[in-house]
Amino acid sequence: TSKVTDGITYVGVNDHEIDLFEGQYDVRQNGMSYNSYVICGEKCAVMDTVDAHFADEWLANVEEALAGRTPDYLVVHHMEPDHSANIAAFMERYPEAQVVASAPAFKMMVAYFGTDFAGRKVVAKEGFKLDLGGHELAFIGAANVHWPEVLFSYDAATGTLFSADGFGKFGALDVEDPEGWACEARRYYFGIVGKFGRNVQAVLKKAAALDIKRICPLHGPVLSEDLGYYLGLYNTWSSYEPEDAGVTIAYASVYGNTRQAALELAAELEEAGQKVSVFDLARDDMAEAVEDAFRYDRLVLASVTYAGDVFPFMSTFLHTLAEHNYQGRKVGLIEAGSWAPTAAKVMRAQLEEMADVTVVDAVVTVRGAVDDATRGQIAVLAKELCA
Numbered sequence: 001t002s003k004v005t006d007g008i009t010y011v012g013v014n015d016h017e018i019d020l021f022e023g024q025y026d027v028r029q030n031g032m033s034y035n036s037y038v039i040c041g042e043k044c045a046v047m048d049t050v051d052a053h054f055a056d057e058w059l060a061n062v063e064e065a066l067a068g069r070t071p072d073y074l075v076v077h078h079m080e081p082d083h084s085a086n087i088a089a090f091m092e093r094y095p096e097a098q099v100v101a102s103a104p105a106f107k108m109m110v111a112y113f114g115t116d117f118a119g120r121k122v123v124a125k126e127g128f129k130l131d132l133g134g135h136e137l138a139f140i141g142a143a144n145v146h147w148p149e150v151l152f153s154y155d156a157a158t159g160t161l162f163s164a165d166g167f168g169k170f171g172a173l174d175v176e177d178p179e180g181w182a183c184e185a186r187r188y189y190f191g192i193v194g195k196f197g198r199n200v201q202a203v204l205k206k207a208a209a210l211d212i213k214r215i216c217p218l219h220g221p222v223l224s225e226d227l228g229y230y231l232g233l234y235n236t237w238s239s240y241e242p243e244d245a246g247v248t249i250a251y252a253s254v255y256g257n258t259r260q261a262a263l264e265l266a267a268e269l270e271e272a273g274q275k276v277s278v279f280d281l282a283r284d285d286m287a288e289a290v291e292d293a294f295r296y297d298r299l300v301l302a303s304v305t306y307a308g309d310v311f312p313f314m315s316t317f318l319h320t321l322a323e324h325n326y327q328g329r330k331v332g333l334i335e336a337g338s339w340a341p342t343a344a345k346v347m348r349a350q351l352e353e354m355a356d357v358t359v360v361d362a363v364v365t366v367r368g369a370v371d372d373a374t375r376g377q378i379a380v381l382a383k384e385l386c387a
């Protein structure tokens with residue numbers, strides 16, 4: 001446990017066993033944290049629980065932070081099991097405690113635990129206040145950041161915003177992240193919350209009216225300095241505006257010819273002074289490719305033609321971009337095909353379904369190996385991407 005500020009103690013856990021967070025995000029390098037906090041005034045509230053694998057460690061942390069006191073409330077901001085798994089265990093351990101959550105969260109409790117703790121439930125929603133004596137939690141509706149039942153809460157006495165998955169980050173808290181906060185927070189945002197930009201914008205507007213001194217998310221570090229930096233990034237990300245000028249190149253290649261074209265384009269763009277980020281969709285972390293597709297203002301998709309369609313990894317990538325509301329970017333296309341190249345047509349059709357995506361007219365078509373004719377097309381595409 002560690003002190004966050006007066007009356008607030010961190011009681012979360014670090015997970016270094018997990019391979020894929022939420023079943024798909026690779027966190028083998030730096031693990032993951034599931035955050036939980038204890039806030040005490042005259043009354044004590046425990047803020048969320050942790051993943052099922054850490055019940056004992058978390059309950060021990062809670063007990064240590066309570067230092068002999070009995071918790072009055074368990075506040076549930078989010079019902080996804082990485083935070084809610086130990087609700088029933090907590091309610092059993094502390095039979096006097098009440099659970100505070102949104103109405104849809106209580107429905108989910110019935111589904112997960114077979115009970116909504118009737119007689120011990122306090123239904124919260126936007127505007128609801130929970131007085132702890134010295135601290136008062138004001139609840140903020142945050143539907144779909146990341147699930148529909150989500151609430152944030154704010155303690156005016158300390159200026160603390162409890163932001164559920166918002167402002168979360170991959171990585172455990174007992175290892176230093178050499179890349180700083182933004183890299184893994186961005187991969188987390190675009191993977192997990194990115195689809196819900198409009199909802200994030202709505203909650204940021206509400207947050208703007210508060211005097212926030214620190215943000216306590218459910219994953220990643222407590223943010224307490226330079227909050228304008230984090231809020232600014234969240235504003236950029238949730239408005240789908242590019243964060244930086246640059247080109248993400250994502251390719252799906254079988255024998256290396258599509259890759260060759262992609263790499264030659266990358267070299268040409270770099271020579272022209274562009275920032276370039278290249279991904280092999282079959283081998284690199286696709287969540288990183290999604291992150292950079294949103295980060296930069298331009299994207300190039302390079303795929304071999306496969307069964308009259310694109311290669312499966314490109315299909316997954318395009319599907320993920322569409323699902324996450326990819327929009328407002330300029331996109332170039334590279335296709336390959338030895339007898340009937342159709343990948344560019346397929347990719348263009350899918351991209352044109354997305355809002356405000358401009359597909360560059362010039363297409364690079366690789367018929368076999370990259371030759372002088374292909375290089376001529378690459379030069380044209382590079383020029384159009386820089387125009």
Ligand code: FEO
Pocket residue numbers: 078080082083146147165218219
């Ligand atoms: Fe960290 Fe949406 O759960």
